[in-house]
Amino acid sequence: MGVQGPIVPAALPVPSGSFSQVAETVAPAVVNINTVTRGAAGRTPIEEFFGEEFFRRFFGEVPEREQVQKSLGSGVIVDPSGIVLTNAHVVERASEIEVVTADGKKHKAKVVGADRRTDLAVLKLQGGGPYPAATLGDSDKLKVGDWVLAIGSPFGLQQTVTAGIISAKGRSIGQGPFDDFLQTDAAINPGNSGGPLVNMSGEVVGIN
Structure with missing residues (x-):
């Protein structure tokens, strides 16, 4: 019976065995997105119990309260003019959008377009530029097992880099x-x- 030789793992796709060069290339184009959504606040339990007419009788017109909701996400600049690609749900119904670039500078942004079906949105930074921009790649060329990096602001921690592989392609999640x-x-x-x-x-071969 023959003896199987040792299985030698494939070398990392970067000479130093580090992802630093890839991260340093893309990170300047990755941004943190802070949004503020404003809307009318719902009625309190007491108001629900007594009803709106009760409060009007004793207190007159009650001023409408405003509800403010803040959220955060990430994005990537794909054109030096300040075009940012992100998820649609990150900026959905946002009243204000603030984009923090990798150099720490804050910029106002507006939504150019959004598609809820693909959960993608395009933003335009207001003023400034040119900005460092990432290059779009072809995700169809990826193979299962290829190394990839995810860059973003998990829990607001800007410029966080994590590494992994493509585990599967063509996933259907309904x-x-x-x-x-x-x-x-x-x-x-x-x-x-x-x-x-x-x-x-x-x-860039995908949006997280």
Whole structure:
């Protein structure tokens, strides 16, 4: 009976065995997105119990209270003019959008377009530029087992880099007609939404 030789793992796709060069290439284009959503606050339990007419009788017109909700996400600049790609749910119904670039500067932004079916949105930074921009790659060329990096702001921690592989392609998770997702084991946490998934050529191949 023959003896099987040792299985030699494939070398990392970067000479130093580090992802630093890829991260340094893309990170300047990755942004933190802070949003504020304003709307009318709901009635308190006491108001619900006594009813609106009761309060009007004794207190007159009660001023409408405003409810303010803050959230955060990530994005990636894909054009030096300040075009940012992110998730649609990150900026959905936002009254104010503030984008913090990698150099720590804060910029106002507006939504150019959004598609809830694919959960993608395009923002435009107001003023400034040119900005460092990432290159878009071809996700169809990815293979299961390829290394990828996820860069974003999990829990508000800007410029966080995690590594993993493409675990599967063409995943269906019941999200509509464009249900064709990449699966990765790179760590993705709240706040990573909208940040880039990057191949070893430093190209954006997905939005987390």
